[in-house]
Amino acid sequence: MKADFAVRNFSELIAAVPFLLGYHPHDAVALVGMRDRLLDFGACFDLPPPDLDEAAARAEFGEVAAAIHRQEPDAVVIIGYGRPDRVTPAMLRMAEALLTLGIRIEDALRVHEGRWWSYACDDRDCCPPEGTHCLPPDSVIAAEATYRGQVALPSRSDLIAQLASVDGPARQAMTAATERARSRFADLVSGSADMKRIRRAGRLAVREAEKRYRSGGVLTDDETAWLGVLLADPRMEDYAVDRAGPQEWRAQLWTDVLRRVEPVHVPAPACLLGFTAWMLGRGALARVAVDRALDAEPGHELADLLHRLLGFAISPEMVRRWRR
Template identity: 50%
Template sequence: MTPDCMITVSSSAEAVAVTPYMLGFHPTDSLVVLGLFGRLVDFVVRYDFPPPDHPSALEEAAELVAAQGAGRVIVLGYGPPGPVSPAVLELAHMLREARVRVEDTLRVHDGRWWSYESRGPAEGTACSLGLAAGAVFQGLVALPDRKALVAQLAPLEGEAGREAEAATVRARARRASLPDDAARRAGREAIREAERIARSGGEPTGDEYAWLNVLLAEQPVLEHGIDRTSPERWRARLWTEAVRRAEPTQVAAPATLLGFAAWRAGDGALARVAVDRALQAAPGHRYAAILDRLLGAGIRPSTLVSMRPLPPRGRRRRRPARGRAIP
């Protein structure tokens, strides 16, 4: 569920139909938990099957799901019965031990699904795409798999890629002519202008994207972007394009903003892909690492007041903190 997209589920068949649209892609070899309040989808999380040498992985997943406080959950496993059945049943058992109401446990494979809780046809039940009409109507899409989601952040190629490189060269020369304070002011202005354009349905020019990516290297500029992030979908589109146009040394900042925007919008799959991209480009990136921990802990955006790290000991803030920061 996102603030501007509300999906309801009233049966296991509907759960199977809408889950790919909630994730943003059709899962394979995956464990998925759909959390519900009444008929409303509150959250959806996906896990890889735990490796044999990490038996506690399912216990960790159960703890995180239980911490969300959903009224009930549906556990789905995607793949053949060999790896799926023991993982689904064990996770469901752990959730029930944690006092989570498990409404159904399902296996999905090759366009059909089976329930472990109720008897159905041996050949399974066909997945009904028509039941996902509500998700499609609200603008959700389901890519073929997670690789397709990752590919959406791939760098521009061909002539478009060469144009982006030339724009970056111009932006760096422009930045070199500015003192640091002026560059930071320009960065904040560039963020607000890009947001204004994207909010109205437009798209910044190649030079505007390049200027934005160059200035995001300034930490105060990146923090300004983080502070302004809210759940609107146009923000994800804006920062996705910024990531695609960024040079390898610039990727971490726009990818972090994309991850934060996707997380705020309830798109955990895109947030995870964006954070992975940021940390791959810059393993020690402070804000990408913070968001990585938030995603790993299953923390909801509504519980977070500030994403800023705590200041060093002995350093006093000029303004009182707005809330508890994440260390």
């Protein structure tokens, strides 16, 4: 995730990482890219299993390093989260992969149970063997991130849960609304199917949804179901993608639609959320949304494209530079 955080020391950097990622890492390795003395981006992956063979480990860490290299950072800080017996082997492999590509490592840190240690510093005055206390949850860094509207959920599982489908009475209401939307669509294309009418209805539904969320409103069940049915047409999905932009209200729009539509209509709003999150620099959210799209429809064209975009760590800024 893009951040442009200014930090003065490693304690502040560690406090900023959950807001870079959108969640607090556990049993994971995070990489923070630095540019012009600012935190430029963050990436995170789970610790590999202990029994992972050497060839597979080299390939896995090599892919991560290549993705970081494409971001062109001035330097990288590696942060491992967990016990030393699990974290240290992963840190060594990650450092080797980064150095092989000529990426400068500012430092390598380990965080566990409210303390942090440096692998590179053995000065007892600044890096005591018992570790350094992490900043409290109400630190200045946390307050600044919250003021910016950034959040740090307790774990990645909580991020996934935020995009889960609604259930109970809300699901029952959406199932009924979807049946009405399908009947409405059947009436729209009855007789000789007029594609202009479908496109007109789809564009109107997208624009109305954008207008509603831009002004702080929400869609009704019937409006959400109607939009979901229309977005099943790839041309309507493309129309919504063409209108996408890095606005938080768009992320809220597609999050709501994704959670409320019936499972068969999940791919389009999931992709639209993923694309919006990518433009906002919220990589973890983008990844979770794209994964939902692919789970619902393996091989979905736009989801597959976004999956590769995220896998190659191509940032919006890189695209803007290519355009220039």
